[in-house]
Amino acid sequence: MAISVDVRNLSKNYGEVEALKDLTFSVSKGELFGFIGPDGAGKTTLFRILTTLLLADSGTASVEDLDVVKAYKQIRRIIGYMPGRFSLYQDLSVEENLRFFATIFGTTIEENYDLVKEIYSQIEPFKTRKAGKLSGGMKQKLALSCALIHKPVVLFLDEPTTGVDAVSRQEFWEMLQRLKSQGITIIVSTPYMDEATLCDRVALIQNGRIMQISRPAEVVSTFPLGLFSVSSADVYRLLHDLQKLPKEHSVFAFGQVVHLSYREDELTRDDVIDFLKEKGHEEVTVEEIKPNIEDCFMELMQKE
């Protein structure tokens, strides 16, 4: 498949802080590619380098075969970028913002209306409202409309769903799927692990390093350990007691249950049940489960 974004051995330091450490990856044309990781992982630094707003210390990067340093002007014409912080003009109206972005790219709202129609029509009834007065979900839709109005080939979305409620988040991902179906390459970052499953491929990123790149289903299927979901009448005590299990393992709370990952040759379900009964736990259940992305992320973090 043809390559849209190609990154080779990219590094960036801020003083003594290594923000990106030797990143290498590529994104195919038309792919929905996710960077999943917490604040401080290096997501924004990477996005700023790829959108030609920041220079790397070493390594190379290209977007649609254009080098991010030599051909930055051409890249800027063909990409859309939605930064993490709301960056539209608060004192301009919804429509004025969109018209402004269309004009600087030498186009008009009318010319590319079809592309933004589905998103923009939801906020169009409020087109005379100042952008600063919009709710979180509406700001997000306007920002996406502005990033799309010049019909970009590649779209960079830096944490578009952070701080947005679950309903707006779901709607936003539905919009991304529709954009993807129109052939736009989309690179998106998020700290929400559950959003990984909505991407074609994901890079799990932590401390400036990519820990794993694969399809979401592969992330889960390559989990190297067994996993139990354990519950009892007292979850807090359960968590602390399970940490004392005399075998190599790790234990993390998942709401009302605890996930216990273990080496399959070292621990059985009965071992866990016996151990907890000995500790006086009641209503104990131990169930073999498949890991989710968060289990995998934490396992990779511990290996690092």
Add this chain to the structure above:
Amino acid sequence: MKKGSTDIIIVKDLVKKFGNFVANDHLSFEVKRGEIFGFLGANGAGKTTAIRILCGLSLPTSGDLSVAGYDVYSQREKIKQNIGYMSQKFSLYDDLTVFENIRFYAAIYGLSKKEIVQRADVLMKKLQLEEARNKLIRDIPLGWKQKLALSVAIIHDPKIVFLDEPTGGVDPITRRQFWEMIYEAARNGITVFVTTHYMDEAEYCDRLSIMVEGRIAALNTPLALREEYQAKNMNEVFLKLARAQTEEVA
């Protein structure tokens, strides 16, 4: 889990209007002492309005409310002395050191000089921040900041701590360590009132309320809510309840 039967927060028919707009529409609920109470809702559902009233920062239009045993109309200063507050947006001062932040908040909450020094030492030891004592907040990792912010919000042993979206953006391991601290606070008898957009986190709460358009649409334990709405997780419960709401209304 040790839980008193006494209600530490009592809300009856809380109404708050801004002009013609009804932000809180007859809310009624109780929170028990030592409980971890999740307060969920879409952006614009009215959560912040209600929290500001419970913290004594804003007056209701009508309704009977008691927080930590004090009346929200006539004893707001008493309420402020008996609660702690932390949010992701407003927590610590970036340009003060770790110790200066602790000293500042402890003094605001009325602790004596002697108590401040003692509690600061205990706290820094517990969080393994002793070596970072004189570092500026802006120079320490986000996860440390959040743990410190929570510790500072309860440094005066309040009856209730309000956590307004406390955990955004941290890695999943740090997020769990943070929740362990929340559990610990609840075990020590501090009631925890928490809002979050992470629906998986909602499952850590003893009980949850979900607000839709200024009203409480559901209130129960996470398990009971999942059963009632035949959902496999809280995200599904939330979507079923909040889907009907269009944010344009808010």
